[in-house]
Amino acid sequence: MPVPMTMERKQAAYTNLRLAAFAICRIRGTPSRGRSTKGQQYSHIYFTRLHHMRNLLHALVPSWKPQVPVTTVLGLEEGKDCIIVGTLYKHMKLKPSILDEYSKERSAIPLVKPHNFMHPDDHLILEDESGRVTLAGAIAPAEYVTGVVLALRGKETSAGNFLVEDVLEAGLPHQTSLSAADEDKYVVFVSGLSVGSATFNPLQFQFLIDHITGHLGDENEQSIASKIARVVVAGNSVHISPRFLNGQMVASKDQSRIAEPIKELDIMLTQLVASLPVDIMPGCHDPANFSLPQQTIDDLYKYSDAKDRLEFMERTLRWRHLAPTAPNSLGCYPYTDKDPFLIDSCPHVYFVGNQDKYETRLFEGPEKQKVRLICIPRFSDSGVAVMLNLRNLECSTLSFSTSFDA
Amino acid sequence: MAAAVDQALLDLLPQIHALFSDPLRVISYKWLSRNFCVSSNDAKRLLQEFVNKHGTDLQVIYSVSGWLKNNPQNYCVKLTSGPNLKVIYGSVFLLTKQEFKDSCSIQIYSVQASIPKDTAVLWNPEFVQAEELFNQPFDKENCLRDNRFCGILNSFVKRTSSGKHVSSLPPKPINSAAAAALSKPSIIPKEQAQQENLPGPSIPKEVIGNKAEKNNSSALVKGSNDSVVKESSTSDHASKNKAQNGKAQPGNGGSLATMWGRASAKPKPPTTTNSTAAASVAATADAQICAKEKADANSSDDEQGVSYKRGSNGANNRKRRAVFDFSDDEEEENVISIASPESPAQLAPNPVAEASEDTKEYQKKLESKQDKPNSVKDCSKRMDSDIFSEHNAKSANTTNHSGITLKEKSTDPPMDDSKKDQTVAPASTSPKRRKVLKTRIDERGREVTEVVWEGEAAAGDKAEKNVGNADAGSRATLPSKPQPASNTDKSKASSKSAAGSKRPAKAGAKQGNIMSFFKKV
Numbered sequence: 001m002p003v004p005m006t007m008e009r010k011q012a013a014y015t016n017l018r019l020a021a022f023a024i025c026r027i028r029g030t031p032s033r034g035r036s037t038k039g040q041q042y043s044h045i046y047f048t049r050l051h052h053m054r055n056l057l058h059a060l061v062p063s064w065k066p067q068v069p070v071t072t073v074l075g076l077e078e079g080k081d082c083i084i085v086g087t088l089y090k091h092m093k094l095k096p097s098i099l100d101e102y103s104k105e106r107s108a109i110p111l112v113k114p115h116n117f118m119h120p121d122d123h124l125i126l127e128d129e130s131g132r133v134t135l136a137g138a139i140a141p142a143e144y145v146t147g148v149v150l151a152l153r154g155k156e157t158s159a160g161n162f163l164v165e166d167v168l169e170a171g172l173p174h175q176t177s178l179s180a181a182d183e184d185k186y187v188v189f190v191s192g193l194s195v196g197s198a199t200f201n202p203l204q205f206q207f208l209i210d211h212i213t214g215h216l217g218d219e220n221e222q223s224i225a226s227k228i229a230r231v232v233v234a235g236n237s238v239h240i241s242p243r244f245l246n247g248q249m250v251a252s253k254d255q256s257r258i259a260e261p262i263k264e265l266d267i268m269l270t271q272l273v274a275s276l277p278v279d280i281m282p283g284c285h286d287p288a289n290f291s292l293p294q295q296t297i298d299d300l301y302k303y304s305d306a307k308d309r310l311e312f313m314e315r316t317l318r319w320r321h322l323a324p325t326a327p328n329s330l331g332c333y334p335y336t337d338k339d340p341f342l343i344d345s346c347p348h349v350y351f352v353g354n355q356d357k358y359e360t361r362l363f364e365g366p367e368k369q370k371v372r373l374i375c376i377p378r379f380s381d382s383g384v385a386v387m388l389n390l391r392n393l394e395c396s397t398l399s400f401s402t403s404f405d406a
Numbered sequence: 407m408a409a410a411v412d413q414a415l416l417d418l419l420p421q422i423h424a425l426f427s428d429p430l431r432v433i434s435y436k437w438l439s440r441n442f443c444v445s446s447n448d449a450k451r452l453l454q455e456f457v458n459k460h461g462t463d464l465q466v467i468y469s470v471s472g473w474l475k476n477n478p479q480n481y482c483v484k485l486t487s488g489p490n491l492k493v494i495y496g497s498v499f500l501l502t503k504q505e506f507k508d509s510c511s512i513q514i515y516s517v518q519a520s521i522p523k524d525t526a527v528l529w530n531p532e533f534v535q536a537e538e539l540f541n542q543p544f545d546k547e548n549c550l551r552d553n554r555f556c557g558i559l560n561s562f563v564k565r566t567s568s569g570k571h572v573s574s575l576p577p578k579p580i581n582s583a584a585a586a587a588l589s590k591p592s593i594i595p596k597e598q599a600q601q602e603n604l605p606g607p608s609i610p611k612e613v614i615g616n617k618a619e620k621n622n623s624s625a626l627v628k629g630s631n632d633s634v635v636k637e638s639s640t641s642d643h644a645s646k647n648k649a650q651n652g653k654a655q656p657g658n659g660g661s662l663a664t665m666w667g668r669a670s671a672k673p674k675p676p677t678t679t680n681s682t683a684a685a686s687v688a689a690t691a692d693a694q695i696c697a698k699e700k701a702d703a704n705s706s707d708d709e710q711g712v713s714y715k716r717g718s719n720g721a722n723n724r725k726r727r728a729v730f731d732f733s734d735d736e737e738e739e740n741v742i743s744i745a746s747p748e749s750p751a752q753l754a755p756n757p758v759a760e761a762s763e764d765t766k767e768y769q770k771k772l773e774s775k776q777d778k779p780n781s782v783k784d785c786s787k788r789m790d791s792d793i794f795s796e797h798n799a800k801s802a803n804t805t806n807h808s809g810i811t812l813k814e815k816s817t818d819p820p821m822d823d824s825k826k827d828q829t830v831a832p833a834s835t836s837p838k839r840r841k842v843l844k845t846r847i848d849e850r851g852r853e854v855t856e857v858v859w860e861g862e863a864a865a866g867d868k869a870e871k872n873v874g875n876a877d878a879g880s881r882a883t884l885p886s887k888p889q890p891a892s893n894t895d896k897s898k899a900s901s902k903s904a905a906g907s908k909r910p911a912k913a914g915a916k917q918g919n920i921m922s923f924f925k926k927v
Contacts, residue, residue, distance in 0.1 A: 009560040073894040093907060165784075175779075203529040207469075207483050213827070214558030215436055215446040217471050218511040220555040222447075267533070267540045274553035275560055387481070404523040 007214065009223055010185045012229035012390060022292055022340045038350040042327040044336040046087060046147070049091040050128065052342055053320070054085045056170050064168050065153055074130035083153045084162065086128035088135075089148045090303065093119040102386035115399060116302045118142060126162065128153060135367075137164035137338070142305040142314070147324035172365035175346035186228045188398065190385040191353030192284070192378030195268070196261025197378045198241030207400040208385055209268055213275040229390070231272060234353030234376055235283025235294055238265050255276040260385060283354055290334035292343075296323040297352045299330050308371045310361045313350055317343065317363070317371060347371060349388060354378050358386060360395045415452045418442055422456050426464065426519070434516035437531050440539075446555045454514045465521045467528065472510030476840050480726075482506070505841045 051177040061070060061083055101385040124135040124144060135153055136217040141386050144150075190208065194200050212214040214225050238261040243251055250258065255357050282288030284295045291359045293299070300312045303325060316322055324340040332341075346365065351374040359375040372393040386399045422438070425431055439449035457466050466488040474480045502509075516528050539550035548554065551553055845855045 007558045009562075011562060035676075080433050106815075128411055201525075202533065203525045206529055206532065210436065211471075211483055213553050214556035215439075216513070219557075220509070221471055221511045226558040267536050270540060271536070271549055271553060274551055275556060275558065360589055396479040396481060399480055399482045401482065404485055404487050404521065404525075 006022050007219075007226040010183070010213075010229045011226045012181065012185050012187075013101045014230070014277065016346045022117075027356065028372055040334040040336060042334050043340050044334065045327055045332075048335075048337070049147070049321070049339040049342065050087050050149055052339065053170060054128075056320070057085050057149070057151040057168060058401050060168060060170070061151060064120070064151070065166070068153055069297060070151075072130040073126065073128050073133050074288055076162065078156045078158060081153070081155050083151055084126060084128070085151045086126040086132075087199065088144050088146060088148045088150060088151070089125040089127060090122060090141060090144060091125060092117050093121050101219045111234075111396060116305075118303070118305060126150070130271065133160070133162045137162055139164040145300055145303045145325050147326070148319050154320040165387075172317055172367065172369045172371075173320055173343055173346045174367065175348070175365070175371075179350050180392070183391060184227050185390040187230045187232060187390060188228050188282070188385050188387045189232045189234055189353070189374065189376045191234035191352055191376040192236045192310065192354075192380055193233065194239040194285075194378070194380040195265045196241075197220075197380060201380065201383070201402055202237065202264075203402045204400045205268055205379070207402070208379070208398065209271050211398065211400070213271060228276060228387070230277050230279070232279045232281065232351075233269075234281050236279065236285045236354050236378070237283065238262055238286060240285070240287065283352070290331055291324045293326045293330040293332050295354075296325070296330065296341075298354075299325045303329060309352065309355055309375045310359050310363075313373045313375075314363050317346070317350065317365075328358065331385065347376065348393065351376055351386075356381075358382070358397055359386055360386070361395070415444065416455065418444075418452060419456050419459065422452070423460055426517075429519045432516055432518040432522070432527055432531055434528055434532055435514075436555075437535060439534050440532075440549055443549070444555070447557050449555075450514050453517055457514065457517060461517065465516045466517050466520060467521065468512050469515040470506070470510055470512050473504035473508065475505055475507045478821050485515060485525070486512075496858060504716065573763060657695055 003027065017120045039334075057175055058070065065083060068081055068083050073084055073086060076084065078083065098119070122141045124139060124141050125132050126135055127133075133156070135152070136157070139152070144159050149170070152162065153166040153168070154162055154164040159165050193205060195202075195205070209218065211221070211225055212231060213230055214222045216222075219227070223372070240258055242263060244254060244258050269278060269280075282292075282294055288294075296316070297309055300306075300315070301309070304312070306312050306315070310394075316324070320343045322343060323332070323340075324341075326341065327334065346369045348370070349372045350363075353376045355375040355377055357375070358377045359373075361373050363371045363373050370393070372388065372395065374386055374388070374395060378384050379385060383400045383402075385400075387396045387398055389395070421442075422433065425433060433453065435449040435453050436446055438444070438453055442449070445451065457464065468486045468488070468491055469483060470486045471481065471483040474482050493817075518527075522528060528635040536550055539548045542548055553560075843855060843857050847853050875891060
């Protein structure tokens with residue numbers, strides 16, 4: 001009798017590096033600085049963002065253009081070569097506005113919903129505390145979005161625009177060295193489970209769980225599964241019918257129906273957590289807090305252009321900002337004392353969930369930073385989960401099919 | 407393949423066959439694993455074996471998985487139905503064109519009368535099972551919550567229930583009694599030491615337990631201390647537990663061997679019950695399942711090992727089982743012994759009660775285990791405890807006081823209650839039998855508390871118990887160990903005439919219960 005092999009699951013140390021990064025620092029009954037949330041404006045986020053980024057960019061300018069003076073928008077002089085630092089605003093013709101909807105009968109602009117809101121007439125405006133100026137020249141509006149902080153070298157034209165000759169982005173931050181595992185250990189990323197949706201296939205999800213937990217397959221397969229040290233559930237784990245989310249009172253008989261997907265997810269995750277650590281991240285369709293934007297890359301896709309989703313991710317790294325379009329077109333909490341989405345140090349793995357397809361690339365920065373970019377596909381559509389090897393940051397996929405071979 | 411399947415597993419084949427009397431039945435390996443409390447790998451082997459023998463008119467679905475040829479970075483898991491495969495000498499081969507690189511894994515997934523159009527049919531029975539387990543009280547340990555049947559152990563997976571950290575040592579982490587026992591750590595070692603010193607063999611029931619305890623005692627002492635002192639360091643526990651297991655094995659060998667023998671031998675009679683149980687009855691089914699698990703070494707291993715490790719190895723499992731039992735025994739024993747040796751005449755009500763409860767529960771578990779599966783005593787403690795606790799809770803509500811009658815000394819009221827509750831559970835499982843708690847003072851002035859089953863088999867039991875008591879009395883420490891002893895006793899008894907008489911009766915009672923359940927269903 002072959003003695004069944006006893007496999008031990010690989011363990012990986014875990015430290016939460018940004019425990020309080022997104023904390024909303026308010027204690028009930030002690031309004032911060034005497035102000036209440038009610039009147040809180042989003043200007044503080046832009047202010048802190050500009051302040052922080054300008055310090056970074058000013059430090060870079062001497063090595064970038066040592067001879068060129070730095071000025072403000074208000075201090076621009078026509079024809080004089082200079083550098084200005086400020087926040088971009090992207091004027092978009094097709095960007096939906098609540099006012100347009102309000103007056104749609106008389107609006108000349110069609111209220112179509114294209115895949116994004118790009119238009120050839122879009123242009124960029126740079127602003128700082130002193131003023132704002134329209135940009136022209138060597139800066140492509142399609143690549144940028146509102147909220148990005150840049151340093152621009154150029155000169156003011158007679159028309160009052162700023163003719164851009166060079167663009168300086170903050171670039172990838174410093175990357176700490178990675179204490180890579182000396183053996184194969186995997187982290188599995190899964191996203192878009194959408195339990196309760198029409199596309200959710202419970203058997204498929206069960207396969208994933210059974211594979212990870214070491215039920216499925218022979219010894220070879222289970223030895224692979226035993227190297228999975230962690231699972232990250234990256235958003236949109238449940239799907240709740242939108243008809244329950246219309247602000248109306250929910251009938252008691254419907255309340256259980258709302259809870260059903262969550263309970264089912266609970267049962268499934270119970271099996272998973274009995275085997276290894278699991279992180280659950282909220283998605284934009286999860287019953288989670290609205291305070292933190294969950295669809296940052298998707299929003300970039302609406303307001304800018306790139307050859308693939310990975311390029312959007314690269315840009316956010318170069319801009320040093322996870323969610324530049326918040327709070328402009330992405331909802332988030334009106335932080336007053338910080339911009340929590342600034343990227344202080346370069347990550348080693350940067351993933352985005354709920355994408356149409358699986359993509360991955362190793363992005364290398366000028367200082368030899370190496371970032372594994374991953375687009376995690378929606379599991380309910382694709383049946384694909386992503387397996388990241390902690391030893392070398394190589395990626396592979398797990399795909400699960402429940403249809404029979406012909 | 408066939409050779410790879412334990413006899414204990416093969417004994418389940420008729421039950422599986424009986425399950426297919428329902429033409430709509432879909433049996434997946436995981437459902438089988440949970441239902442019969444075997445590891446999922448064993449369940450796959452078992453299912454394959456079943457297909458080899460009886461699968462002519464059944465459709466088989468296999469899971470095929472491996473790295474894809476055209477996309478070597480993609481590990482693909484998919485389903486294939488029987489016609490695409492060929493089974494040669496128990497090994498399965500893919501007939502369709504190989505899209506997988508190297509060797510792929512082909513494992514049986516499910517067996518059913520016809521290939522379902524909607525694959526959700528494959529998943530439904532499993533989910534119903536999972537939901538039942540999920541809906542159990544939060545402090546229950548079950549195979550859903552600790553993944554005990556999988557092929558991969560995680561030493562960091564501990565069983566935590568209701569905020570309590572369950573150390574591997576205490577088999578019944580959930581029990582308050584165990585906690586209470588832990589609360590008096592200083593006493594425990596002494597008792598254990600005493601137990602170790604005990605000669606043992608003279609008493610029939612307790613003898614076995616004592617032996618085992620003796621053998622394990624050193625390990626147990628360490629274990630108990632560890633559990634008491636540091637519950638926080640799970641890794642330590644795990645290692646220690648392992649060590650204990652290793653130690654325990656040699657000592658246990660004799661008693662375990664007998665148990666194993668029974669397990670293999672006994673499973674057949676319960677098969678009828680099992681098959682019925684297969685219908686997936688929550689409470690009673692679980693109990694039977696536990697019994698079945700006992701029968702299956704592998705399954706039991708998993709269960710016991712669950713807290714720290716889940717092993718598919720039969721040997722490991724067995725060891726674990728033995729250890730756990732001992733640990734349980736120790737705790738229980740400790741509690742009891744504490745009461746008896748230190749304060750002979752006057753027992754602290756709480757510890758005693760708890761001890762009694764523990765012992766009762768333990769015995770109940772053991773009995774139920776023995777009764778139902780008959781074969782293995784080892785059935786994972788936690789499983790058992792869970793099941794039992796469930797039973798207890800249910801039974802306590804419905805049928806109280808049926809079980810235990812106190813004789814001679816009337817312990818404190820709290821004890822009675824606890825006892826009753828616990829006793830109730832066994833009563834529920836086997837209505838005809840009752841546990842009787844006998845407390846008396848021996849020649850040395852120590853209080854000896856024993857749990858005795860009364861009922862159909864009572865006569866034999868009592869006789870044994872009485873003898874044991876006498877012996878026990880002489881060896882003051884015995885009372886603490888009666889539970890393990892009872893376990894071993896039962897196993898032995900089952901092997902012997904007394905046990906034999908008990909088992910059939912119990913089995914009958916259980917069957918009756920199950921049948922009633924099915925009727926309801």
